[in-house]
Amino acid sequence: MQRRMDGICPIALRPPDQRRMGGFNNKMRHMTLPAYGYRVKSMQNKTLIVGQPTASVQDNQYRLSATLKAQGGEAMPEHQREIWLSLPVEYAEVFVNPESSDCFLMGLLYFAMRMGYSLKIEGKISAQLLWNLSNEAMPLISAYRPLVQPVNIEAAETTDFPGGHFVGTGFSAGVDSFSTIIGNLRHHVRPEDKLTHLFFFNVGANGQGRSLEEVEHVRKKFRMRYESFAPAAQLTGLPFIPIDSNVPSFMPNTFAAQLTLCNASAIYFLRKGLSKYLLSSEGYNCREWFRYLQLQPEEQRFDMALLEPVLCQWLGDRNLQIIPYGNSMTRLEKTSLLADYEPARQCLNVCNSEKAMEINCSVCTKCRRTMLDLELLNKLDHFRKVFDVDLFRQKFKSRDYAEILYPPPERENFFLHSSRRYAREQGIDIASQCTQSDRFFAFMHQTWVYRVLKELHLLDFAKRLVGRG
Numbered sequence: 001m002q003r004r005m006d007g008i009c010p011i012a013l014r015p016p017d018q019r020r021m022g023g024f025n026n027k028m029r030h031m032t033l034p035a036y037g038y039r040v041k042s043m044q045n046k047t048l049i050v051g052q053p054t055a056s057v058q059d060n061q062y063r064l065s066a067t068l069k070a071q072g073g074e075a076m077p078e079h080q081r082e083i084w085l086s087l088p089v090e091y092a093e094v095f096v097n098p099e100s101s102d103c104f105l106m107g108l109l110y111f112a113m114r115m116g117y118s119l120k121i122e123g124k125i126s127a128q129l130l131w132n133l134s135n136e137a138m139p140l141i142s143a144y145r146p147l148v149q150p151v152n153i154e155a156a157e158t159t160d161f162p163g164g165h166f167v168g169t170g171f172s173a174g175v176d177s178f179s180t181i182i183g184n185l186r187h188h189v190r191p192e193d194k195l196t197h198l199f200f201f202n203v204g205a206n207g208q209g210r211s212l213e214e215v216e217h218v219r220k221k222f223r224m225r226y227e228s229f230a231p232a233a234q235l236t237g238l239p240f241i242p243i244d245s246n247v248p249s250f251m252p253n254t255f256a257a258q259l260t261l262c263n264a265s266a267i268y269f270l271r272k273g274l275s276k277y278l279l280s281s282e283g284y285n286c287r288e289w290f291r292y293l294q295l296q297p298e299e300q301r302f303d304m305a306l307l308e309p310v311l312c313q314w315l316g317d318r319n320l321q322i323i324p325y326g327n328s329m330t331r332l333e334k335t336s337l338l339a340d341y342e343p344a345r346q347c348l349n350v351c352n353s354e355k356a357m358e359i360n361c362s363v364c365t366k367c368r369r370t371m372l373d374l375e376l377l378n379k380l381d382h383f384r385k386v387f388d389v390d391l392f393r394q395k396f397k398s399r400d401y402a403e404i405l406y407p408p409p410e411r412e413n414f415f416l417h418s419s420r421r422y423a424r425e426q427g428i429d430i431a432s433q434c435t436q437s438d439r440f441f442a443f444m445h446q447t448w449v450y451r452v453l454k455e456l457h458l459l460d461f462a463k464r465l466v467g468r469g
Contacts, residue, residue, distance in 0.1 A: 046073040048117040055098040062092035085245040085269040095273035107265035110258035111250040113148040127158040128317035136314040163319025164273035171198040173349040176280035179334035203262040204255035209248040228358035232343035281326040330418040339379040362388035402434040402442035
């Protein structure tokens with residue numbers, strides 16, 4: 001006997017690989033899949049039409065694009081009337097299937113879910129991917145972030161796209177990407193699991209593109225960072241391929257809220273050549289992941305990286321796997337792994353400042369958190385080429401050490417807890433490394449005063465008032 005609950009539809013629809021093969025995989029026409037065990041409560045009255053993919057070559061770049069048209073809502077602004085991805089033309093034949101619209105579907109999925117658009121894809125998409133998104137991925141994302149809701153996806157044609165045999169991962173010169181590369185190349189894995197290619201995506205990590213001017217600024221930063229990271233990538237002996245796009249134009253929230261889907265957009269752009277893609281975790285290990293989900297209120301769950309260990313299995317299809325990598329290690333353990341790796345010493349880049357281009361600002365939270373861990377490991381001086389070590393020690397070291405003693409009530413404290421455990425294990429006297437005033441301010445982070453100032457949006461003002469902005 002099947003249970004019926006509000007919003008639940010007991011539809012006996014099984015995945016393509018668990019049912020009798022009838023006509024599902026034989027190029028279905030104009031089909032919308034209902035969600036398995038989940039029904040969208042209100043049908044969207046807005047539709048985003050994604051045109052047929054169009055290939056072009058200009059300035060040695062192969063570009064795959066599709067026009068966009070909105071029905072039932074406001075006209076799309078100029079910078080959102082087309083979605084495109086590109087790569088150097090010499091890699092196009094190996095990696096890009098010009099008939100596949102999967103990359104556009106993934107690049108627009110969160111945008112549609114957040115803005116309330118149904119999606120009508122006029123090109124071909126993967127039958128398995130459509131089933132996975134409709135029945136598993138969208139309900140999972142919505143359960144994590146109730147602000148976004150599943151949408152209807154209508155495909156003109158679905159099929160099984162053949163896969164490739166290459167294994168790729170992103171190289172952003174950060175802690176997570178370095179640890180993925182080191183872990184894969186140094187450990188004994190099966191030949192078919194060995195990395196063959198490194199990629200650098202422009203799908204949001206370099207900034208958001210809310211106008212044509214912002215899109216060009218983001219692309220400039222992307223090119224500068226790629227050129228900066230290329231020498232270190234060459235030391236791995238693997239090809240390093242830039243993937244440009246205007247996917248950052250479709251970001252109604254921060255990149256963190258949709259980073260997994262944005263990365264999947266670029267991965268599916270490469271689907272012809274890839275069989276596996278190792279998606280570097282964002283620094284949370286499994287223990288921190290479970291604790292975060294238990295403690296974080298729904299309205300504050302904005303980082304999709306926390307879903308990746310579960311979500312990634314539903315973002316692949318028959319011939320392309322997206323595999324989360326690195327969830328067994330803490331951020332400090334990853335930092336320790338790369339601390340003696342020469343390419344990392346040459347171009348480690350962890351900065352999340354929108355103003356910074358190809359170098360670390362040495363001021364933002366991620367820069368300071370990384371320098372703090374390198375200092376605990378007694379390796380920071382080896383990274384003077386990528387960080388302003390003297391600035392950190394003069395201005396930030398004392399207050400950051402104090403936060404190890406009294407972590408702030410924010411998600412960053414998960415990283416600080418692992419740093420504190422390491423300091424205790426190594427017998428490092430943290431208290432002696434920070435001033436009494438810094439310890440006082442760090443302690444205040446844990447009190448009701450900090451929470452009230454934050455809720456009233458007076459926290460930045462209070463920091464400037466005491467000279468700590």
